[in-house]
Amino acid sequence: MKLIADNLRITKTDVQDALNVRDPRPVQDLVKLCAAKMAFAIDVNTGPLGKSPEEGMVFFIKAVESVTNLPLLIDTSNPAAMRAGVEAAHNRVIINGFSLEPQKIEKILPLAQEHDADIVGFLLYPDSRVPKDEAERFEVALELFERAEAAGVSKERIIIDPIVPPLAWEDGIVQARSVLNVIRTLPDLMGFPVRTIAGVSNLTTGAKDKAKKNLMEQAYVAMLAAAGLDYALLDILNGETVLAANAAAILAREDIFSWGMIPG
Numbered sequence: 001m002k003l004i005a006d007n008l009r010i011t012k013t014d015v016q017d018a019l020n021v022r023d024p025r026p027v028q029d030l031v032k033l034c035a036a037k038m039a040f041a042i043d044v045n046t047g048p049l050g051k052s053p054e055e056g057m058v059f060f061i062k063a064v065e066s067v068t069n070l071p072l073l074i075d076t077s078n079p080a081a082m083r084a085g086v087e088a089a090h091n092r093v094i095i096n097g098f099s100l101e102p103q104k105i106e107k108i109l110p111l112a113q114e115h116d117a118d119i120v121g122f123l124l125y126p127d128s129r130v131p132k133d134e135a136e137r138f139e140v141a142l143e144l145f146e147r148a149e150a151a152g153v154s155k156e157r158i159i160i161d162p163i164v165p166p167l168a169w170e171d172g173i174v175q176a177r178s179v180l181n182v183i184r185t186l187p188d189l190m191g192f193p194v195r196t197i198a199g200v201s202n203l204t205t206g207a208k209d210k211a212k213k214n215l216m217e218q219a220y221v222a223m224l225a226a227a228g229l230d231y232a233l234l235d236i237l238n239g240e241t242v243l244a245a246n247a248a249a250i251l252a253r254e255d256i257f258s259w260g261m262i263p264g
Helices: 013-021 025-036 053-065 079-088 102-107 109-115 134-150 172-190 200-204 210-227 239-252
Strands: 002-005 041-045 072-075 093-098 118-122 158-161 195-199 231-234
Touching: 002 239, 013 025, 013 053, 025 041, 025 053, 041 053, 053 072, 053 079, 072 079, 079 093, 079 102, 079 109, 093 109, 093 158, 102 109, 109 118, 109 134, 118 134, 134 158, 134 172, 172 195, 172 210, 195 200, 200 210, 200 231, 210 231, 210 239, 231 239
Parallel strands: 002 041, 002 231, 041 072, 072 093, 093 118, 118 158, 158 195, 195 231
Antiparallel strands: none
């Protein structure tokens, strides 16, 4: 299980301010911290970038690539910003992402074929609703793969995001278990090794008690590793959660165990 830093978010005041004045230093400093914590990749979460989306996205891509050669997940719902980011990037790119929403099928999915890039597929209905159970998630996954194939994107390029629910939802715990079962069984259903990604912090959306938030994320990231998750999107600067993720990944492997595997 590889860890992807989700720390670069437009919702953070310092990141938004950096964009407003086009100062790359706050972005560079944050990315350098994430890279030092051994992130596999950086999620560049710019939001929709409603004002000058192409220019804003290029600003972020250049700032990030000036301090790291790690893979980049370009995370925006704006098709113009997404295209600008993919075309500006020199690092390996993962498009994050598309769903059955018509605009994303038409505008974002083709970018994966044009640039031979991996792309995250969200298990969401065309109106952005989250499926209620495993059966519905499997149905959406099948349709995502069909749409990708029709667009000329090979199934091996798709990374499925089953959508981790907030525990605060009425059925949050049930949905969280459903996500684990989907990760575990989707490869057998599809008949090939489907890659999966999950946003760990989604689980604790709205949580105000930091200690409780950390505890639930640590427990769930271990369950995700046991289910066979390929990529965990999380706060790479949260040392406790990262340690739990790394330890869980060790236990999920079939290698001969050594205490040296565990980071100090």
